[in-house]
Amino acid sequence: MPRFLRQFGLRTLLLFCFVAAVCFGLLRWRMDRIHRQHAVAKELLERNARIQWQTSGPKWLRDVVGAYYFTELVMVDLQMRGQQDQELSLLGDLPALERLYLAGNPLISDQGLDHLRELKHIRRLSLWGTGVTDNGLSKLSHFDALEALDLKDTQVTQAGLARLSPLPKLKELYHRFEFTDEGLQAVAQLPTVYFGELQVGEISQRGFAQLPKIRFSKITLQNANVTDWPWYLYDHPTMSQIELHRVEITDEQAKQLIATNDLHYVILNDVPVSDEILPALVALGNGLTLRLKGTKISANGFLKHLGDRQPGRMHISDEIISMSSMGIPGMYLSYTGQVPLHDLPGLANLHDVGFLSIETSYPKIDLSHLPPLPSLELIVLDVPINDTALARLAPQLGLKTIIVSAGDQFTPTGLQALKDCRSLEELLLVEDARMTDEHLAAISECRQLRSLAIHSHGEITPQGIACLADMPRLTMLTIAFEDQIENDVLAEAAQLKKLEELTIIESDFMDENVPSLVGMTNLKELTIYHSRMSPAANERLRKALPGVKMEVFDR
Template identity: 35%
Template sequence: MFTLPCSLRLVSVLMPRFLRQFGLRTLLLFCTLAAVCFGLWRSHMTWVDRQHAIAQQIGEKNGSVRWGTWGPSWLHDAFGSRYFSYIITVDWQHKLIINQDLELLRELTSLEELDVAGNRISNKGLEVLGDLPHLRRLAVWRTLISDQGLKTIGKLKQLEVLDIQRTDITEQGLRYLGGLPKLKVLRHSLEVTDEGIEHLAAMPSLRLTTLSCRTLSEENLRWVAQQPKLQTVTIVAPQGNRWAEAFVGHPTLQSLTIAFADIQDAQMRKILEANTLTEIDLLNVSVSDAGLIALPPGGKLQRFQLMNTKTTPGGFLKVIGPTAVRVHIEPGWITLFDKNNNAKIEWYGRLTDDLWPNLAHCTSAKQFYCQAKLPAEDVLTSLGSQKELTNVFIHCPINDRVMEALAGLSKLEILRLHGQQNISPAGYGLLAKAKCLKTLSLLKSETNDQHLAEIGKLQSLTSLVLSGCPIRDQGIQHLVSLSNLEGLRLVNCPLLTDDAFREIAKLPKLQFLTGKGQCFSDAGLQHLHGMPTLRDVQFKGYISSPGLQALRDSLPMAGKASY
């Protein structure tokens, strides 16, 4: 009869009762399993500790990390999150790192997102990506990588988002990305041709949002138009003239730029009538006046630019002008702002004579600015038909006929004239008909005392600016009759002296006085002391700070708000 050794009999006696039901083989198997589990857990703890050490080294190189976690919440509550977390993101954007620094990443096999953009990273540095099989997002824009670097990136089968903008990568290198089954977003700054389109089409999950292309065939342009997430596209020198129809009414396309292209007027009208785009830029495109339409109310279009097209400035104003609330004209440039959606519509080209009479079509305009060379001083008489105008700035020579047209604007509130004008004193007197005129600014003009005699009759004025004008103290006397004038600005009028302040002190409602020039001194400010309505005075020149402060201290209304 077999008898257990004394040692085993002792173990069986000391063994807890609930374990005596198991055989020795079962207990040995249990102990082995427990040892393996504890070993694996210890290995995991070592791995996590190493990750924290790497995170510290990344931080010392100005980088940052983001941690992911795993396991149920009760484990985190019971034991803390340290050993249930792992690095999923490393951000080294613009941190002056080099290839050798990337070696730290080799042990981060769970890494999902990596941003090393803006650093001197080359193709050699990207070799570390071979140890990061779970990488989903990668940003290497503005680095030194080339097509050879894409060959390495093309092995990341889990990659979903890739940013390679402003690198030395060419469209030929895109062929290495064709085997990425999950790549959805590719951000690049390439201007692709038909070859590049073929490589993009080979990426099964890619969803193009932005694309710039050159000399594409009509077939490839139609493929581009079929991209369901397309938002911005630039098309340069395309082949054919029937491709534009494919972009009409695209559900997600927001910005369309077309350059050096042959587009039919009917196609352009369809694009505008579809009313789905927010930005349209046309450069050296064959569109004529017949391709334009009045923008529909409630449209999405925010910017429409025509540069060196076959459209004329007159035709542009005739079609777009009726809904413009702001008109801005400079040499070679017209800008309109549409009243329906505040869209900015720009036309670039040579300003021809047909422009000026067609200003009459801008019947909704409230603001008008002109700094272009006029074929004649009276061409702006068409402004008289713009009855909604409230603000006019003219930086070119005009005459009395234009002033008569402006005087007929019943809603005109602000008039600014810049530069030498051929306006007589009687021309300024015509403005008395503009009963709503509040502000008159004359900048670097030939306005003299005779002109001031007529300006002094404009009783509706509340603000007057005279800059660089050859006016004298005697001329200021004419302004005393401006019973509603609240603001006066005198800038670089060299013929004025301190005696001008004697007349200014007689203005019954003057609240704000500003000026600049070397013709005034502290002595002249004495005439303004105690003015009952004057609130603030700002002067630059020979007037000292103590003199200006003494004046302010003497004013009973100084510093008080006006209502």
């Protein structure tokens, strides 16, 4: 015996040997476990699986021994890899596995889950699209760490969900169920699960009685005919979104339902509520998503109570009013129903909007109630607009762009009123907005314009184009010709020395139109749609305008 060991008694030496044997045994066990995991990883990669490793343990020890023995597989993704039950057996050698994705393997059944029995650390498990049934869920009862489970498109029934009740940490459950009474009774036994959305079909009072026990963010109810069903959702502890389709509810019940929950998402479709509930909706504050369709709420009532929300964008048509704004919190308010644009006093309740679009088939619209909107910069009028409507735009001091794409009811007098829009930079009169020389003369008084689009129906002459020369800031011009391109009109446009961008659309641009443009050396950009120029004419035009960026689109 070496001299330094003689100072220890026999018992101490035996204890030392025992401890050393245990330590070396544990080390050997650890090494074998890691070797097995690397062997499994190699086979998984041959199956085109995605895997992820995680390193643990003290850094000083990893530096001494090497990271190899402190790295374990924590994620395996075998989604849509054609896996079968027996092929899951190798997963039993991955005791540190936390995330396992088996989605899209229909040949995996309940028997395949037997191979996962030793995986005590699984936190996320995806069984979407597999053949797992209710019996398979019972085999997950030992997954004490499981937090998220995906059961979409499996053979699991709503009643079978009750078998998940032994899982103490389960929080997320993904499914495609439209719950019945039986399904709601099952999920009521899962107090830790939080449903992002709970879709509920036609259920009885027994099913509604389960809702206060279930944690969910959004509920979608259809065909609810139980008289007092809203009572079960008053003061719900987690509900923040509600979607109702074809349900029976009174105004009083709806007001109570809204007032007792912190809602930020409300959809009412074919629900018999009236303007009486609008004050309750207003009280929900900003950041609200609201869609109303098939209700008894009126368009004017909608605007009266919600028009002051200052949306970034607003669209009005014969059957829709929508208001939205980006940012945090965002907002989307939508009304679908009859919108009487010939008599819409609710417009007076608008406080501000950045972009306004109006579209209607009414022969006449009334904008007399439209108040000054400080942030309004763009308005699109796809309506048969008249002089009175154009005059209502003059007080919009921040308005930069007006687009009119329908009707010819306005006269030069109506256009002349736009000169008071001091910020107006773009006026686009397209399609059915018929222009004459008198219209262009009125437009020329809008000295602040930078961009103009007009549609010639053969009633614009060179004299009308000449009026535009008095506009000191006009640098962009778009001309659409209804029939054939009028060379004399183009030739007069060439005399607009401040013009920098010219766009020609609608009619075919032929070789004979080229001479009208060759003198426009002041241009920076020329765009021609519907070109039928020959290659020689195209080349001639490009040589005549060498410094011009030219885009030509053949018909």
